[in-house]
Amino acid sequence: xxxxxxxxxxxxxxxxxxxxxxxxxxxxxxxxxxxxxxxxxxxxxxxxxxxxxxxxxxxxxxxxxxxxxxxxxxxxxxxxxxxxxxxxxxxxxxxxxxxxxxxxxxxxxxxxxxxxxxxxxxxxxxxxxxxxxxxxxxxxxxxxxxxxxxxxxxxxxxxxxxxxxxxxxxxxxxxxxxxxxxxxxxxxxxxxxxxxxxxxxxxxxxxxxxxxxxxxxxxxxxxxxxxxxxxxxxxxxxxxxxxxxxxxxxxxxxxxxxxxxxxxxxxxxxxxxxxxxxxxxxxxxxxxxxxxxxxxxxxxxxxxxxxxxxxxxxxxxxxxxxxxxxxxxxxxxxxxxxxxxx
Amino acid sequence: xxxxxxxxxxxxxxxxxxxxxxxxxxxxxxxxxxxxxxxxxxxxxxxxxxxxxxxxxxxxxxxxxxxxxxxxxxxxxxxxxxxxxxxxxxxxxxxxxxxxxxxxxxxxxxxxxxxxxxxxxxxxxxxxxxxxxxxxxxxxxxxxxxxxxxxxxxxxxxxxxxxxxxxxxxxxxxxxxxxxxxxxxxxxxxxxxxxxxxxxxxxxxxxxxxxxxxxxxxxxxxxxxxxxxxxxxxxxxxxxxxxxxxxxxxxxxxxxxxxxxxxxxxxxxxxxxxxxxx
Numbered sequence: 001x002x003x004x005x006x007x008x009x010x011x012x013x014x015x016x017x018x019x020x021x022x023x024x025x026x027x028x029x030x031x032x033x034x035x036x037x038x039x040x041x042x043x044x045x046x047x048x049x050x051x052x053x054x055x056x057x058x059x060x061x062x063x064x065x066x067x068x069x070x071x072x073x074x075x076x077x078x079x080x081x082x083x084x085x086x087x088x089x090x091x092x093x094x095x096x097x098x099x100x101x102x103x104x105x106x107x108x109x110x111x112x113x114x115x116x117x118x119x120x121x122x123x124x125x126x127x128x129x130x131x132x133x134x135x136x137x138x139x140x141x142x143x144x145x146x147x148x149x150x151x152x153x154x155x156x157x158x159x160x161x162x163x164x165x166x167x168x169x170x171x172x173x174x175x176x177x178x179x180x181x182x183x184x185x186x187x188x189x190x191x192x193x194x195x196x197x198x199x200x201x202x203x204x205x206x207x208x209x210x211x212x213x214x215x216x217x218x219x220x221x222x223x224x225x226x227x228x229x230x231x232x233x234x235x236x237x238x239x240x241x242x243x244x245x246x247x248x249x250x251x252x253x254x255x256x257x258x259x260x261x262x263x264x265x266x267x268x269x270x271x272x273x274x275x276x277x278x279x280x281x282x283x284x285x286x287x288x289x290x291x292x293x294x295x296x297x298x299x300x301x302x303x304x305x306x307x308x309x310x311x312x313x314x315x316x317x318x319x320x321x322x323x324x325x326x327x328x329x330x331x332x333x334x335x336x337x338x339x340x341x342x
Numbered sequence: 343x344x345x346x347x348x349x350x351x352x353x354x355x356x357x358x359x360x361x362x363x364x365x366x367x368x369x370x371x372x373x374x375x376x377x378x379x380x381x382x383x384x385x386x387x388x389x390x391x392x393x394x395x396x397x398x399x400x401x402x403x404x405x406x407x408x409x410x411x412x413x414x415x416x417x418x419x420x421x422x423x424x425x426x427x428x429x430x431x432x433x434x435x436x437x438x439x440x441x442x443x444x445x446x447x448x449x450x451x452x453x454x455x456x457x458x459x460x461x462x463x464x465x466x467x468x469x470x471x472x473x474x475x476x477x478x479x480x481x482x483x484x485x486x487x488x489x490x491x492x493x494x495x496x497x498x499x500x501x502x503x504x505x506x507x508x509x510x511x512x513x514x515x516x517x518x519x520x521x522x523x524x525x526x527x528x529x530x531x532x533x534x535x536x537x538x539x540x541x542x543x544x545x546x547x548x549x550x551x552x553x554x555x556x557x558x559x560x561x562x563x564x565x566x567x568x569x570x571x572x573x574x575x576x577x578x579x580x581x582x583x584x585x586x587x588x589x590x591x592x593x594x595x596x597x598x599x600x601x602x603x604x605x606x607x608x609x610x611x612x613x614x615x616x617x618x619x620x
Contacts (some may be wrong), residue, residue: 013616073445073617094345096451108446112363121359124352125452127345153366 001085003177003209004047004070009079010233011040011065039065041233042079049176050207052199054214054224054241056317062233063213064103067179070211071101083177097126099177100170104185107166109154115165116150119172126173133172140168144198160191167198180212184219196222217313231321241313248323249316252290253309255282259302270297284311347452353460360463374466378425382418382473389414403544408484409576410542415478416572417540420504422471426464428509429532432516434462436528439519439611442618455608459513482575489575497574500590503597504567508536510604511562517604517611539564542572563596 014034018024040062047053055063068074070081072088072095081088086095109118123133141147144164154162163183170178180199184192200223203210214220220227220241227244229237237244253274258264261279270293271285285293290308297303310316364371393407405413435458438444447457482488489497515528538546538558543565546555558565570593573586 068445068617071445071449073448074615075613091448091454093347093451096449097345101445101449103445106443106445108443110359110363112366113359117359117362121352121355124355125347125450125457127347 002046003049003051004045004081004083004211006043006045006066006070006081007079008042008044009040009066009069009081010038010042010077011062011069011074012036012038012077038233040069040076043230043233043235045228045235045238047209047211049209051226052203052210052212052224053226053228054212054220055228055230056213056220057230058321060232061230063230064181066230067101067181067211067213071099071179072096073101097173098175099179100173100175101179102166102170102181102183104163104182107154107162109162109165109169111155112153114151114153115157115169118154118165118169119150122169122172128173136172136174137168140171143201144168144194158191160187160194163187163191163195164198167195171202174206176208178208178210180210180214182214183212184214184216192216192218199223221313229317229320237320244313244320245310245316248320249287249311250319251284251286251311253282253311254285254290254293254297254306255280255309256297256306257281257304259304264301345451349452349456352452352456356460357463361465363462364465371466374464375469378466379469379473382470385414386411386477399542400544403542404576405542405544406485408481411477411481412485412576413542413568413572415474415481416501416504416575417568418470418474418477419501420508420568420571421536422467422474423501423505424508424512426467426471428459428512429529430462430464431459432512433528435459435513436516436519439517439615440523440618442616444615445617448612448615454612455513455605459509485576487575493574496590497571500571500574500593503593504571506597507563507567507600510600511535511564514604514607517608520611520614520616535562535564539568543569563593563600566593566596 013036015037016028017033017035018028039060043062043066055066057063065074069076070083070088072091075089083095084098086092088095109115110121119133119137122128123130128136138147141150144167146161146164146168149157149161149165154165157165167183183199184195187195196219199210199212202208203223212219212224225240227237227239227241228235229244251271254271255276257280263278263281267273267281267283271283274282274284276282283293294306294308297306389410393410397406399405399410435444438447438458444458447454447461450457512528512532515531519528535558538554543555543559545551546558546565555565566589570589573589
């Protein structure tokens with residue numbers, strides 16, 4: 001039996017539509033117009049025990065809603081889901097003892113107290129044996145290198161340090177399933193890297209099942225083999241990371257620098273020129289003709305340095321959205337931006 | 343591993359963590375204590391003034407100056423517990439619904455109402471509560487009356503009933519934020535309603551008073567929250583009526599009813615919770 005099983009899960013909301021201006025507000029007092037927003041439109045998904053799966057999509061795609069459904073925070077409009085055999089929105093204590101949700105945009109630690117006080121509270125709520133609690137806390141604080149910060153009030157921690165403490169709070173009871181909703185949002189590159197390393201090590205040690213949403217493709221590349229992409233409430237891809245590039249990354253990026261430091265004006269005949277700082281040049285080349293193009297460049301020019309790379313993942317995913325016929329095209333313009341790294 | 347949380351230990355941790363927080367912001371704690379004590383003394387001063395003009399509240403009601411101070415002491419005790427344990431939690435609960443941070447409470451393997459109702463405890467409420475105890479003892483001396491053991495036990499029990507009635511109303515009102523979207527006026531509304539319960543029932547008579555007494559006894563039973571325990575101490579000094587005896591079982595029924603209704607409203611609100619934003 002899969003650890004997470006989702007069948008035709010759907011969630012819609014009624015949202016009050018308010019027009020601009022005072023007159024519209026007064027009209028709204030007497031008569032309101034509601035719009036139905038379908039956040040999740042009947043998705044199917046299965047995760048096996050020990051999988052680390054990335055859940056990607058633009059803002060408003062339904063990622064967080066799905067995680068909230070799986071955590072039992074909200075109930076669905078229709079469809080079913082089982083996590084370790086439990087229906088999440090029944091909110092069984094037996095289920096709530098076995099999973100955790102971490103949200104990069106919301107925090108649960110007591111703002112004015114040192115994190116260790118919140119950890120103690122978690123120990124009581126989850127009724128973790130003192131020995132086990134000390135062991136787990138020490139292991140986690142050691143892995144995340146925050147042991148010396150335990151007695152510092154949370155409000156005096158940096159964003160990265162606070163996120164680490166949030167992770168520890170969520171992992172103290174050793175959950176078997178972990179939902180991570182943008183755990184690296186707003187963090188600098190070093191803090192992101194630290195959290196990525198921690199998540200990878202932790203997952204390998206404990207073999208927990210993790211569903212991760214992130215806008216940072218580096219998180220995804222570093223951590224997940226399997227990628228599920230959701231857009232406008234529907235799953236449009238479920239497979240390996242390489243699979244996306246093979247299927248939707250129809251080109252490669254060839255960058256090179258000539259020995260004489262010049263950039264010939266006729267480079268356009270090899271492929272589409274991409275912006276790049278001279279003396280380097282960058283070309284977008286169809287995957288099928290990469291070998292041929294490389295051969296021609298090497299034959300015609302003295303090359304100092306050359307590299308062939310896959311296109312950035314965010315571009316590939318944007319391409320995927322372009323090819324998905326049933327998606328609203330007016331939204332597509334937002335996609336590369338939404339998926340890009342900040 | 344135990345599967346049921348140890349509620350008492352969790353409560354102790356809430357008390358401890360709240361104390362640590364209050365001691366961190368000691369100036370704030372001091373100002374809080376001073377302002378709430380000032381409110382107590384202003385109230386007391388006001389009623390001392392009132393009793394310069396009249397010996398009792400209404401003729402033959404039994405509510406003389408010190409009897410009324412026993413009533414006031416009961417109000418202080420109940421309000422002290424409510425303010426210390428539940429008021430800021432109810433306001434916070436309403437805010438958690440609006441901002442979507444209630445998510446975390448819903449994830450914990452513990453009764454959500456317990457977690458939401460007692461998460462943050464205001465130690466500064468001890469000041470007014472202690473004033474209530476002192477005023478109670480002082481007024482009992484003034485009326486030369488020592489309650490018997492049964493009366494003391496019943497007084498304690500009905501104080502708890504009063505707290506439960508107030509709490510139920512408060513948590514149910516906070517839970518309505520789920521449907522109202524915004525419920526910033528919780529504190530004001532709370533003040534308006536409980537304002538009626540700060541006086542003996544006897545003052546609510548006549549064409550204007552009767553409906554108020556009826557509504558706040560049977561519909562929203564806040565009037566009995568303070569009146570029943572206070573009357574247990576005071577009324578034995580004056581003739582009993584049959585109504586007084588009926589109030590005792592009615593207060594228990596009203597307490598149970600309030601707790602059940604508020605639990606139902608609370609659970610309904612959790613089902614409708616939308617978890618704002620990500």
